[in-house]
Amino acid sequence: MSVTSRYSPDPRFAALGDEFSDAVEPADFPQAHLRWWNARWAQEVGLDGLxxxxxxxxxxRFxxxxxxxxxxxxxxxHGHQFRVYNPQIGDGRGFLFAQLRDSQDRLLDFGTKGSGQTPYSRSGDGRLTLKGAVREVLASEMLEAxxxxxxxxxxxxxxxxxxxRGDEPSPTRSAVMTRLQHSHLRFGVFQRHAYHDRPDLISELVEYAIEHLVPEAxxxxxxxxxxxxxxxxxxxAKLAAQWMAAGFVHGVLNTDNLxxxxxxxxYGPWRFLPYFEPGFTAAYFDQQGLYEYARQPESVFWxxxxxxxxxxxxxxxxxxxxxxxxxxxxxxxxxTRAFHHRLGLEALGDDSDGAxxxxxxxxxxxxxxxxxxMIFDWFGGEASRERALHSDRSGLYRxxxxxxxxxxxxxxxxxRPERLSHSYFQREDPVHLTIDHVEGLWAPIAESDDWSAFEQTLADVGEARRAYDLGRDQVGFLSE
Incomplete structure (x- = not known):
């Protein structure tokens, strides 16, 4: 059986018409080596039977x-890229492949990256490096955890x-990736139709968004x-706060990436903080620090x-x-809510939370x-005092x-202090994806096609996700 009873197709966006998207053909790739399959989410959307x-x-082949x-x-x-308006962009190496409903009846998109050229590719080849795909799965799995x-x-x-590629050793290996998310309706979609003075199309997008994506509106x-x-x-605002509490720097907060x-x-040039540093940047080309860690909330507001x-x-x-x-x-x-969530603590609801x-x-x-x-050692607050003060970082905490x-x-x-009984919290150190570790995962893949360190890290990330969500094992998207 190719699909299960959970599979609920619902292609809505294409029905809006040709003013919003273009029919395209996927690239004809010479080889197909499956490097990642999200079995957990395949089951959620009824594709575990493939x-x-x-x-x-x-x-x-799509x-x-x-x-x-x-x-x-x-x-x-369209979109503002580093705050400069660019009317020459669009899906240049990806497309909307399918839409379906999840177990909570929410509309989801299958979108691609590296799937070939489109009318918006300009001089690009429409492809994705394998390293880029590896970094994408690492980021999405870690952030979910x-x-x-x-x-x-x-x-x-x-x-x-x-x-x-000009920014990594070439020639390099290639990949095609499919992502699952609630929507690819970027801010830049609205901007394009405003640029062309089409209020009628903007109104259609507003109704589509309210009906299918943001029902609370x-x-x-x-x-x-x-x-x-x-x-x-x-x-x-909630997303920006979650990034900050995760110590995550997206790197490219252009209006077409929101x-x-x-x-x-x-996920392109993302990084996680090694230490708290407000001016930490992810992208080597962000020389002015426009999208540095501490400026992410401001960038989202802009x-x-x-x-x-x-x-x-x-x-x-x-x-x-x-x-x-x-x-x-x-x-x-x-x-304050995001940091208390990460620390596994109840907020007091007063100024002391921010302090x-x-x-x-x-x-x-x-x-x-x-x-x-630091977050790992003090998860649960007082309940982790002994654990933290006997960790490798105990001297710093004293x-x-x-x-x-x-x-x-x-x-x-x-x-839920019972989460501290999970084996993850018996480790000396948490799983982390700072840049040195990420590069260390890629090196054996590039050199000898050795995926073992990558697979072990993803297993560790999965253990962290289960530990933080002990007893729930939530599969639904974290939008509520």
Whole structure:
């Protein structure tokens, strides 16, 4: 059987018409070597019954899934790239392949990366390096484990082509990747139609988004565009806070890399913090630090302003402004919530919540405590005191600079402290994906096709996900 009863096809976006996307043909790749298959999510969407030949047919050659979109569609969008408007972009090496419903009846997209040239490829070859695909699965799996609302890397096939790139040793191996996420409706889709002065098309997108992607907007006051923006502002503030609590730097927060569902996706030059450092950047080409760690909330807010400008063609001005003005309050609430979630603690609901977060980060910076290890050691607060003070970092925690942090942590109640009984918390060190480790995973793949370190790291990431979510093993997207 190719699909199970969980499979629920629902191709909606293509029905909007040719003004929003273009029918395209996938590339004809010379080889197909399956390098990653997300068995957990395949089961969730009813595709765990696919055999090897069917996986290859649907996620390498991109033959249509049953009763689904008959042909891939390259989405039309523009965007601000490093705050410079670019009307020459769109899906240049990817497309919308299919849409389906999850177990909670939410609409999901299958989108691709490296699937060939489209009308928006310009001078690009439409391909993806295997290293890029490996980095994508590492980012999405790790972020999911840390509680970030993220796309899921669904399938990766190595394709047998040799690619030439200016920013890594060439020739290099190639791959095609499929991601699963709630939406590929980027801010830049709205911007494109505003650029062409098409309020009619923007109105269609607003209705599509509210009906299928951001249903809570239907319950908000104001006109439809302002209500949508308010919901997107809330979701985006939450995402920015989750990135900060994960110590994650996306690297390229252009308006075409942000979607209305408030979902993290499209992982290029990302990095995780080795230590708390506000000015830490991910992309070598971000020489001005526009998208550095500490500026990510600001960058998201700037992008929301560009979305509001596009929506102003159909929305009421005061309502749009009011929605934007709510961002700082939403972010302030979400950042304390996100850090308390990561620490497994209940917030007190007063100013001490923010003081705990800033105190923890400042002490970590002063003492140069590895970011992920600090969160790991003190997960559960007081319940982890003995564990933390006997860790390899115990000497740092015994410094005077960390004493106020321990006092603040002890004032909070652990959430589900039974999670500390998981074997993950018996480890000396947490799994982490700082750049040296990521490069160390790629080296044996490039040199001798040895995937063992990569596979072990993903197994460790899976253990972390189960430990943090002990007793729930949540499969649903973290959007609520």
């Amino acid at each position: 055999d090897d030949a069917q996986r290859q047919a649907h996620f390498h 033959s249509p899934l049953p009763d689904n979109q008959p042909q891939p569609r390259a989405l039309r969008y 840390l509680g970030v609302y993220t796309s899921k890397t669904f399938a990766i096939f190595e394709t047998g082509e040799q690619l030439h 239907a319950e908000l006051e104001g006109d439809r565009a302002a209500a949508l923006l308010e919901a997107v502002v809330r979701r985006s 979607v209305v569902t408030g979902e993290s996706f499209d 992008a929301l302003q560009q979305l509001a400008a596009a929506l102003s063609l159909v929305g009421e001005r005061d309502g749009l402004i009011q929605a934007l003005e709510s961002y700082p309050d939403h972010y302030k609430r979400e950042i 705990l977060v800033s105190g923890l980060l400042n002490a970590g910076r002063e003492l140069q405590i590895p970011f992920e290890a 410094q005077d600079a960390f004493a106020p942090v321990i006092e603040a942590l002890s004032a909070r109640t652990p959430v």
